[in-house]
Amino acid sequence: MTKLAVANLCVDIGNKRIVDDFSLTITTGQWLCIIGPNGAGKSTALKALAGVVPSSGVLLIDDRDLSAMKVRDRACWISYVAQDPIMPVGMSVFDYVLLGRTAHLNLLATESNYDLETTENILQELALDSFKNRSLDSLSGGERQRVAIARALTQQSPILLLDEPTTALDIGYQQDVLDLINRLRKDKKIAVITTMHDLTVAGIYPDELLLLANGQIVAQGSALEVLTVERIAHYYGARVRVIIDDGKPLVLPEHMDRQA
């Protein structure tokens, strides 16, 4: 069991504080979701955890200091998929997923049979093996997301960060990707941290929600605790109804006419 503990994380870009005093703890098998209105700092917080934007604060993984680690060692602990991952034009799915082995290879080494096998296995697990010779640019949005997650999984790190994994997808693909993430975190004992903007979806899958506004955590807990009509009105400026169904909150936007 691996534990990621973040305390007092701050990110400044220029003179502006984008993420302020951000703290969280997560252990493998858990799914934590960062929500918040546009510009709240969700993506930046995730990038700070991934180590691609400079930050201050404490980042501990099993009591080891992440911020002092070399880029390669850090990648063995944390993998990251961007909101819209850049996919090299003309590269095959297999070659792309294999790039995830970079953290386990010396800079000048080429992949061993073990790396190739690991990649094959992950493609199989994600039902992508029939895709492996296809070019990345021939994939649909949902397929791209699966392939990007496969690349992150070949990195074999206990923590997986996903920035808006379902944003560009229609409802079927969304469900597909969310089911996949849910299965992986349980089967592979991975700690998953995602950002999401669809509040209902965020209420269904993750164990815990973290509401970010102006870079600060303003609410944290289960979906039922965090997603209240008052909070959503206050932080999102939205008129909604929250319906509890099967213990999960469903967030419905309300038409202006109904309010009156």
Added chain:
Amino acid sequence: MIATVKRVSSFSIAVCAVAIILSILLATCIGAVGIAPSDVFASIAWHLRIPFTDQSVGTSDVIIWQLRLPRVILAFVVGSMLASAGAAYQGTFRNPLADPYLLGVSAGAGLGATLIIVTGSNPNQYLVPFGSFLGAITAVALTYTLGRSAIAGRSSTALILAGVAVANLLTALQTLIQQQHNDRIREVYSWVLGTLNTTGWSDVRLVTPYICICLVVLYRYRRVLDVFGVGDEEAQTMGLPVERVRATVIIAASLGTAAAVSVTGLIGFVGVIVPHVLRLFVGNSFRILVPLSIVFGGIFLVFADLLARTVLAPAEIPIGIVTALIGAPFFLYVLGSRRVGGIS
């Protein structure tokens, strides 16, 4: 076609080796005086003291050993360097239009060479290469320092923009100096347009060691160049020390290019065209593109030089003009005749 990770087969290595040997042989045989392949072999065997061969040389030995072969080998080495440097730049900058002169190598080399040509009354054979090499390295160092400064924002785009600025500045200086010294303008021009007109092995000996080291470095980094394809941020989260690796690749590609242009002058197009034509056939993976650029960049320049010295013989066309004249239309032809998924 999609490139898939494969171990390089011994068959493909053999094919490349045969292609290299044949092109070098062909280019050595063809010229103002036609030479039989057997004479070329005899000459090489005699000079390299290869045992168990017929230890005699024909009358054409001087042409083969002093004129043709050094020139052909120099063309091969320089072509390999320019093409693989182009591929390496395209990889690290994720920019398909990147060429070996991206960061100001050519402008710096041009200024350095021009300064030496106009100041010396009779420039030493080694002084012009030295001047252009120093100019090229200074230009890249300047570009890198400017591009990495906090003002520029430290992105790879900032580096490219700094390269454009430095190149324009140095080219302006070079043109100014050139205009001030009308008497030497012919020499300056012949250097700028590029020439492989070499006599004996001194130029080959001068640059080959540097170029070989740089080629080995680029070859060893071929897998890593593919990782750059996912963008700097994700590459870093995948465990690639992006800045350090980019700096290493830039240093190797720039040093090798500087060494190459120092003896040949500015030969354009090789670094863009060769990797691009190759990617139309073998896909976009740099682990294949880098070694093939080494092989086919060399072969391309050997044939370009063959045309340069035979088409208008006894006059010679500057090699830089030949590479542009045959390279650009050929590139457009290949681009048009295939469905291109590789360029974006």
